[in-house]
Amino acid sequence: MRRLAPMLLAALAVMAAACEKKTQPTPSGEAGTQAAQGQPAGTGGTPANADTILLGQVGALTGGQATFGISTRNGIELALKEANAAGGVKGKKLAVKVYDNQSKPEEAAQATTRLITQDKVVLILGDVASSNSLAMAEKAQAAGVPMITPSSTNTTVTQKGDYIFRVCFIDPFQGFVMAKFARDELKLGKVAVLQDNKSAYSIDLSDVFTRKFKEMGGMVATTESYSQGDTDYRAQLTAIKKTQPDGIYVPGYYSEVGVIARQAREVGLKVPLMGGDGWDSEKLFELGGSAITGSYFSNHYSPDNPDARVQKFIADYKATYGGVPDALAALGYDAARVAIEALQRAKDLSGPAVRDAIAQTKDFPGVAGTVTLDEKRNAVKSAVVLKVGDGKTQYVTTISP
């Protein structure tokens, strides 16, 4: 008991010291080179004497969705680099603090809290997977820090509150796009659905697809499910095979879809697979091999788009990171640019002012389509359908809302 008191005191002292440090962040990176003259104190939410505006990103850098977070981070970095080269925002440089959520919602929530309370960011970007964004949105909304998700398509994400925005379309639209494509273009009559029961994204897409496909006169023979992280789907595929479908809708993520495609061919299913933007990763070709060739998925953008703005982005991205940017990189880039433009328009850097500025985004020329935010803080955009070829995707058609 006697030893407890000094220990407690010591612990308190350490904590106090730690807090002291965190209230005066010295953002690393490009702060030193060009001594931008920050306005005197009074610019709102950011800590005084900082000559950098700090944004936050939470994304999956490890775990099953790792390429999503990495692509998004690359896109954001590229946008920030361009903005800083053009003089920054309000005379200050921009920097981004990135935290890994290990593809887990609980880690995403924790990282968001850290961005808000320790790093005191003015705005949060992320995540890709809707389950993670939902966890983040709760924290961001409660703290009054604006958040823009580049590519979470689940409807409920922006319903978390008026500080949550997105620059992509929503799931009901993707489900509709694929149902329409399957009926009108592929002329399929009977399909099976294989959904990921652990992902809000997958269930949402599967629900809408089923409803729309039936409305258009098609038939959904069976709905089977798997869980994220599984690698053996033979039982479900055997059950699906029994119903003899013309196609299979698999609204999952690339890490599972590639393996599903291989095992579908193995059990003797030769029909095309269809999916959503969760398929979009270079890894899909590696995991799926030749089995995935000839399948279709809906996506936000196609690198085949001849638009000069898109081609410039692709060239810049290739020069910096190598490889063609996927849709997640494009949306990360768009989200960061929407954020930067809003920060420029905002009258100060406080939460409400930034929120209002983002809400007024209209006809913003993004590389993944023009962004106009509706009153529900969702972007209204069209989708493209891509066909998986040998090691690359191929543009098929565009479907508008």
Place this chain on the structure above:
Amino acid sequence: MAQLLQHLINGLAAGTIYALVALGYTMVYGVLKLINFAHGDVMMVGVYMGYATAFALGREARGSLVGVAAIFAVAMLGCALLGFLFERFAYRPLREKPRLTALITAIGISFALSYGFQLDIGFLPGASPRAFPEIIEPTEWLIIGDRDVVVWNWQVISFLIAVGLMVGLQYLVFSTRFGQAMRAVSWDHRVAALMGIPTDRVIALTFMLSSGLAAGAGLLYAIKDTSVSPLMGLYVGLKAFVAAVIGGIGHVPGAVIGALVLGLVEEFVVGYAASSWRDAVAFGFLILVLLVKPGGLFGRVAAEKV
């Protein structure tokens, strides 16, 4: 009917892999009364060793028997060495400490491996799942009807290897001097040492054997499901552990039968109910077995020496 048969084959194929991993748990537990929770992750490391070897050998070596043998040899010997190192530097210093200490160390090693391998620096593979090269060209061995039931060559190969290893291990444990030494160490390693049994060497060899086995199992798993990732050891390891407990941990045929039963149960649950039930049923089954027969299906409940 055809569907049932196909589920049966798939379930046996899945159970076979669990069996090979479960044997490793059972051996180490049998000798040391230690649940080596890092076992599944040693398997994962073995898979990546095989992956690296497959790429080092190039494409043409993959189909050939020599190439496949080389891949298995590198992975199994590499993991045996890893097992030796873990035993020597992580578990041996703790042998006279309470058993819980070693268990916690095992969990620590498990997480260090599975999360360490997600780092994307140097030779480490990074977090994303990789496609394992097809080192055994998949061929259909048996087709019934219009592809209603299909048996693949790798399914038969894995099954035969698992059964063969089980028989071999059983022979090793009950009919060789080394097995006798293992059983003596398992009974009481201090007394065994007094009788002149080189306890340290027996335990080290057991670890090497179990780790090498894990690597072999991991490669069969990678051939089966093609997708490999740093977290695979956690999933497979946990399932194999459950299988070993169902069979009666420490019991060699028990581990194999427990694993086959678990594989079949899972396959039928997914095939006829829903995949979200898979883990619930698997662990429910575990609880049921432990309630009815606390030592597992084949185990005996031994009174704890006090």
